[in-house]
Amino acid sequence: MEKRGGGNSGGSGSSGEAEVRKGPWTMEEDLILINYIANHGDGVWNSLAKSAGLKRTGKSCRLRWLNYLRPDVRRGNITPEEQLIIMELHAKWGNRWSKIAKHLPGRTDNEIKNFWRTRIQKYIKQDVTTTTTSSVGSGCSEINDQAASTSSHNVFCTQDQAMETYSPTTTSYQQHPNMDFNYGNQYSAAATTATADYPIPMNVDDQSGENYWGMDDIWSSMHLLNGN
DNA sequence: AACATCGCCAACCGCGGTATG
DNA sequence: CCATACCGCGGTTGGCGATGT
Known part of the structure; x- marks a missing residue:
């Protein structure tokens, strides 16, 4: 059977x-999409794209909305708590990202x-190479790309091991010695993209390393458009 | 200072699942 | 029941800044 949707780059090649x-x-484009969804709601993405007058596929609109424009989407660094949840759920479900995301509101x-x-994954690779084939090692090494996608073997860390690493009572996050997570400048690329495309000032939060043009800006622009 | 490489994120692509006529 | 259209998910890639040489 012929599959639609993705193939012809966006669902309705139909009359498009x-x-x-x-x-x-x-x-x-962002403003158009936000404005349209604010007035009509989301869903039925292909017709939404057409009705809104966007020269985008429904797929693209959906992705943009869900990943970036939704008002409840959380931007910024993954917190240690969230990281822990991700690790636990990934150990449980593998690469079921949307399922995992449901347990992380706003992500x-x-x-x-x-x-x-x-x-x-970077850490995993490091860890696998440093611990060679020994099963003793750091205790968190029993994973590889293949195992990650099959559920039964994808033991990244046990919960206990993860909890050793993360200490909720001390607010400070003790990193696993091999975990070289970098929380800085995460949104530099997005910021530059934004500055290239959007000639408006961005909200910059140096302390958190968040660089993005704020949703406040979009929403206030939208309200202006709507005359609110 | 110039170039090469790395790291990161947004967006695209292809496929499977589901709804609809 | 079948064919078609659409949605959603996971994998992959392109582009750009940061960093290293």
């Missing part, structure tokens, strides 16, 4: 001879997936 925009979203599957790939 009009050119389809790809690549980074502009502020104007998207994409964000968690990226976090896992860029931070935790």
